[in-house]
Amino acid sequence: MEFIDSHAHLHFPAFSADGAEVLQRARDNGISLITVGTKFATSASGIDFAEKYDGVWCTIGLHPGHVHDHNFVDENEETHDRPTPEREFDEARYETLVSHPKVVAIGEFGLDYSRIPEGIDVEEFKNDQRNVARQQLRFATKHNKPVVIHCRGGATADVTGAHDDMRSLIAEEISKGGIERRGVIHCFTGTIDDAAKYAELGFLISITGIVTFGKSVASAVKEIPLAQMMIETDCPYLSPVPFRGKRNEPANVALVAQTIADLKGVSLEEVARVTSANAITLFRLS
Ligand SMILES: [Zn+2]
Numbered sequence: 406m407e408f409i410d411s412h413a414h415l416h417f418p419a420f421s422a423d424g425a426e427v428l429q430r431a432r433d434n435g436i437s438l439i440t441v442g443t444k445f446a447t448s449a450s451g452i453d454f455a456e457k458y459d460g461v462w463c464t465i466g467l468h469p470g471h472v473h474d475h476n477f478v479d480e481n482e483e484t485h486d487r488p489t490p491e492r493e494f495d496e497a498r499y500e501t502l503v504s505h506p507k508v509v510a511i512g513e514f515g516l517d518y519s520r521i522p523e524g525i526d527v528e529e530f531k532n533d534q535r536n537v538a539r540q541q542l543r544f545a546t547k548h549n550k551p552v553v554i555h556c557r558g559g560a561t562a563d564v565t566g567a568h569d570d571m572r573s574l575i576a577e578e579i580s581k582g583g584i585e586r587r588g589v590i591h592c593f594t595g596t597i598d599d600a601a602k603y604a605e606l607g608f609l610i611s612i613t614g615i616v617t618f619g620k621s622v623a624s625a626v627k628e629i630p631l632a633q634m635m636i637e638t639d640c641p642y643l644s645p646v647p648f649r650g651k652r653n654e655p656a657n658v659a660l661v662a663q664t665i666a667d668l669k670g671v672s673l674e675e676v677a678r679v680t681s682a683n684a685i686t687l688f689r690l691s
C-alpha cells in the first residue's frame with residue numbers, strides 16, 4: 406500500500422537531528438511526501454531537502470503567520486531569536502526558486518485569523534493577509550502551479566469569515582482565468598458546507614490527525630467524498646491519537662487514513678488508493 410503525506414515539514418529544525426531516519430521510517434511504510442515551505446528561508450531549505458531524496462517533493466510560499474511581527478518564535482520551524490516578518494510576497498526572490506523540478510506547488514499561503522498580534526487594527530491585519538494571499542494566487546497562475554492553502558478562522562466570535570474571504574479570493578482569481586490547476590485547502594477544519602463550496606471551485610481538502618480526536622472534523626469527513634480528499638500529517642505538528650503531544654512524523658499518516666476508512670466504512674486500501682491518486686494528479690508527481 407502506498408500513501409502520500411501531502412503536507413509535511415520534514416525539513417524544519419524539529420527534524421534536524423534525525424530527518425533521514427524519520428524519512429526512512431516513512432519509506433518503510435510506503436509513504437512519499439511533500440515538504441512545505443512557509444517563508445523564503447524554509448522554501449529554500451525545503452528544496453535543499455527534497456533534492457536529496459526520491460519520493461520527496463516540496464512547495465514554496467509565504468504563510469500568513471509570517472506576514473506580521475508576532476513577537477513569537479516557533480522553534481520547531483526556525484532558529485532565529487526574533488524572525489523578521491515578510492510584509493509582502495517578494496515575487497522576484499521566490500522567482501529564483503520556482504523553476505526547480507522538485508517544486509510542485511505554491512504555498513502554504515492563505516488566511517489565518519486565529520492569532521492576531523496585540524495592538525494591530527483587525528481590518529488592517531486581515532487586509533494585509535488578503536493582499537499577500539492574492540499576490541501568491543497570481544504567482545501560481547503565472548507559473549501554472551497548483552496552490553496549497555492554509556485557512557483558519559478566528560479564535561473569537563468577532564473575527565470570523567476566513568473561509569468566506571478565502572473563497573472570494575480564489576473565485577476572483579479563477580474569474581480572471583487563473584489557477585487553472587486549482588489546489589488544496591490543507592488541514593481542513595471547516596464544515597461540510599465549506600467543503601462543498603470548495604468542491605464547486607474545484608478544490609480538494611486535506612485531512613490531518615485532528616480527525617482522530619476532533620468531533621467536528623470527524624463528522625465532516627463522513628460526508629465529504631473521498632474523491633475530494635487527500636491526507637497529511639502537517640508534521641511536526643498535529644500528532645494523531647495515540648501520539649498526541651509528541652512530535653508528529655510522516656509515518657503517522659497511515660493513522661489518519663485508517664481513521665478516515667473507519668469513519669466512512671471503506672477499506673484502508675481504498676483510502677490509500679484514492680488519496681494518493683488525488684495527490685499524484687494535483688501535484689503531477691512522477
Ligand atoms: Zn498550515
Ligand SMILES: [Zn+2]
Pocket residue numbers: 412414441513639
Ligand atoms: Zn503546514
